Amino acid sequence: MQSTLWNDLAAALPELWMLGAVCFVLVFDLFVPAARRDLTYWLVQATLAGALVFTVAGHDGGRTLAFGGHYVVDEMAVLLKSAIYLVAGAVFLYSRPYLKDRGLFRGEYFVLGLFGVLGMMIMVSAHSFVSLYLGLELLALSQYAMVAFFRDSLPASEAAMKYFVLGALASGMLLYGMSVLYGTVGSLDIATVANALSQEEGRSAFALFGLVFVVVGIAFKFGAVPFHMWVPDVYDGAPTSVTLYIGSAPKIAAFAMLMRLLSESLGPLTGDWGQLLAVLLVLSMAVGNIIAIAQRRIKRMLAYSTISHVGFLFFGVMAGTQEGYAAAMFYAIVYAAMAAGAFGMLLLMSRQGYEPEHIDDFKGLNERHPWLAFLMLLLMFSMxxxxxxxxxxxxLAVIQAAVNVGEVWIAVYAVVLSVIGAFYYLRVVKYMYFDKPEESHPVQPGMDAQVIMGINGLAMLALGVFPGGLMALCLRAVGY
Amino acid sequence: MSFTQFVFFVFAAVAVLSAAAVITLRNPVHAVLSLVLTFFSTAALWLLAEAEFLGITLVLVYVGAVMVLFLFVVMMLDINIARMREGFARYLPFGLVVALIMGAELVLYVLSRAPDVAPPAPAAAGYSNTQALGEALYTQYLYPFEIAAAILLVSIIAAIALTLRRRPDTKYLNPAEQIRVRRAERVRLVKMKSES
Structure with missing residues (x-):
């Protein structure tokens, strides 16, 4: 008994490290004078780096279950967790000057952010419905608090309220679906549920009943149409640094939730949830891409663009093949990096008392700061x-996987809507390069932010030319 | 229908109706009291399912502590009910139609397709619900239990971070400073010529 507990703890070392480090940061920050708050920030980055080391170095290449099957380490967990650390590190880096200028540079902000990362890690490594749900709640609670963090801003408070109420509704749906599944199968363990459902008698009407609620809960969390109402309001109302946080890394964790629930535990019901996802993705692509055209506020535009990208992500999963899962995983990781870059750009262009709110604020960025304009061009082209x-x-990878299982019509539809969507991305590029600047104040982001943004933007190009490495990792993660 | 089933349906109906009352009653105090009734009926349902410990905890913690605190808060706040109910009547018909259709669909689906679920076998004499729960919680469910602790920590941090701030417009006393006050800070001796 003693030795199994040690084995369990060793398997979950990244989570333990994260929890311990967050508690340390929480207490440490109390003793740091406000002028030296940067120490807290560096500690946060060190925590993320440490977690990355533990996750990658602690993985023996196999699949380990721990804590009585509630926790799993596999290729997918390692890959997605590493991506989450990198994106979260960039997010905190971009946010630092913005937070300082607005008096939000407080230890609690980073503590909540790291707890959110811990929640994402738990979701990625979940192997039972309980741990998955609890990880999701840990992430969601941190996010609600972060949205409400800017207390003097009325839109932020409104966004936090909406996010909280709709998030609670979504959690309720998900929990109801899970409890119905538990009622039919008699287990919360993902592998046991999959086993029971793969037998003919296990596939009762109640299992489908629970499945519908699980899919609704997932769609709510992703912001897929018709459960997307909260996305534009929350993205627009929250402080931009928080929008950056909730718009990037949690998408990877949500993808992990999708994989663990639909592919690993409800895999035998692929035919049933595939139809549900098909409806969601067709609506998401249309609503996201078409409504984004009408948006003048940059954060709302990017929010609708998120909705359309969620459609693409679902498309890959809908194929139900390992090729499709790998393509969707690739998409989720790449999308998180693109979103981090695009929202991060808004932070880099901000200064005290000013932040770009409308897409007109990008006019003539090429004259004001050619390097940032070029990186933004790469990000917009990539989106x-x-x-x-x-x-x-x-x-391409998503569409290929879908065509291989015969979904030609939806693939054609996806391509048409991508072309429609290209309009509003290219409009930003046109504003940056062909219009006169309306603002003359120089854009002066810090050196560290410029370098990381450079890596972020050029990665879009580098991964586009050499996608093989990341794709191979994704294929291995789904056990191809 | 056995007597247990009858009792189950009575408590289930009370729970659903009082939950509906929570969101429809005009008076917030009444709404909170309806919520208490909801929790109480749910606790009764748990007792029927032989989860005695959970049932009693629900009554003790939620009804006894949380809801009483809630009642205090509701009574102290001056809530403008008329403004909160704005738009309620406007959205009511549509919401009602959607809810009725969905409810009917669920009931029909369950009645037509779902197999009968057997009630759990009664536990042997001397079986301790509390002990079984404790054992499961600290062995098999250790990992989720620890995550739940982290969630509680986050909610504490969030609540404090969102509410604790210095407000210059509130007048508050610092007892330490008050005690350390010296005569020179409060009394100024002014030499004046007598005017007589």
Whole structure:
């Protein structure tokens, strides 16, 4: 008994490290004078780096179950967790000057952010419905608090309220679906549920009943149409640094939740949830891409763009093959990096008392700061899916996987809507390069932010030219 | 229908109706009291399912502590009910139609397709619900239990971070400073010529 507990703890070392380090940061921050708050920030980055080391170095290449089957380490967990650390590190880096300028540079902000990362890690490594749900709640609670963090801002409070109420509703749906599944199968363990459902008598009407609620809960968390109402309001109302946080890394964790629930535990019901996802993705692509055209506020535009990308992500999963899962995983990771870059750009262009709110604020960025304009061009091209950026390859992989299982019509539909969507991304590029600047104040982001943004933007190009490495990792993660 | 089933349906109906009352009653105090009734009926349902410990905890913690605190808060706040109910009547018909259709669909589906679920076998004499729960919680469910602890920590941090702030417009006393006050800070001796 003693030795199994030690084995369990050793398997979950990254989570233990994260929890311990967050508690340390929480207490440490109390003793740091406000002028030296940067120490807290560096500690946060060190925590993420340590977690990355523990996750990658602690993995023996196999699949380990721990804590009585509630926790799993496999290729997928290692890959997705590593991506989450990298994206979260960039998010905190971009946010630092923005937070300082607005008096939000407090230890609690980073503590909540790290707890959110811990929640994501738990979701990624979940092997039972309980741990998955609890990880999701840990992430969601941190996010609600972060959205409400800017207390003097009325839109932020409103966004937090909406997010909280709708998030609670979504959690309720998910929990109801899980409890119905538990009622039919008699187990919360993902592998046991999959085993029971793969037998003919296990596939009762109640299992489908629970499945519908689980899919609704997932769609709510992703913001897929028709459960997307909260996305634009929350993205627009939250402080931009928080929008950056909730718009990037949690998408990877949500993808892990999708994989663990639909592919690993409800895999035998692929035919049933595939139809549900098909409806969701067709609506998401249409609503996301078409409504985004009408948006003048940049954060709302990017929010609708998120909805359309969620459609693509579902498309890959809907194929139900390992090729499709790998393509969707590639898409999720790449999307998180693109979103981190695009929202991060808003933070880099901000200064005290000013932040870009409308897409008009990008006018003439090329004259004001050619380097940032070029990186933004790469990010926008990548979101639109224009070769040779990685966005093109991600969309191609998803469509290829779907065509291979015979979903030609939805694939054609997806391509048409991507072309429609390209309009609003290219409009930003046109504003940056062909219009006169309306603002003359120089854009002066810090050196560290410029370097990381450079890596972030150029990665779009590099991964687009050489997508093989990441794709191979994704294929291995789904056990191809 | 056995007597247990009858009792189950009575408590289930009370729970659903009082939950509906929570969101429809005009008076917030009444709404909170309906919520208490909801929790109480749910506790009764748990007792029927032989989860005595959970049933009693629900009554003790939620009804006894949380809801009483809630009642205090509701009574102290001056809630403008008329404004909160704005738009309620406007959305009511549509919401009602959607809810009725969905409810009917669920009931029909369950009645037509779902197999009968057997009630759990009664536990042997001397079986301790509390002990079984404790054992499961600290062995098999150790990992989720620890995550739940982390969630509680996050909610504490969030609540404090969102509410604790210095407000210059509130007047508050610092007892330490008050005690350390010296005569020179409060009394100024002014030399004046007598005017007589």
């Amino acid at each position: 639109a899916g224009i070769p040779p950026t990685v966005g093109f390859y991600a969309k």
